[in-house]
Amino acid sequence: MFGDMMGMMNKLKETQKKVEETKDRLNHVLVDEQSSDGKLKVTLTANRTIKSIAIDDELLxxxxxxxxxxxxxxxxxxxxxxxxxxxxxAAVAKDGMPNIPGLDMFK
Structure with a gap:
């Protein structure tokens, strides 16, 4: 029983580390969006930090x-x-969750 508990705790710690690494990686994943007519363009990181905004002169x-x-x-x-x-x-968390009977958080 305690071996299973220690294994689960180690798996949770490993998952926590992977979540933190994923958060860091998402600082470098860029998401682009623009207005329907292309007059305004915005780039954010996947962690929702604004990286750039391009504004057409007409909008000014x-x-x-x-x-x-x-x-x-x-x-x-x-x-x-x-x-x-x-x-x-969610993908990182799902992969790292220990198999706890009766706890199906990610179906």
Whole structure:
């Protein structure tokens, strides 16, 4: 029994380390998003850190339009980055979970 418990604890520690490594790796995974007309382009990391924003000169003439573009495009980029982030971390967590009878967290 204690051998199984120690094995599970070691597996959990290993999984925790892999999750941290995945988080670090996601700092280098870039997610690009742009407005439907291409006038605003945003790049984020999969950890949702903004890396770059490119704005067409036309948008600089209209503050309200620029704000609308930023909100819409940033929200789409954040959603996309979140999906990538969650999928990567879930895959690592699922692979590293010990087999505990009756605990099927990732079906």
């Amino acid at each position: 003439q209209d503050k309200e339009m620029l704000e609308d573009y930023l909100i819409l495009t940033m929200n789409k980029a954040i959603e996309k980055a979140t999906r990538v982030n969650e999928a990567e971390l």
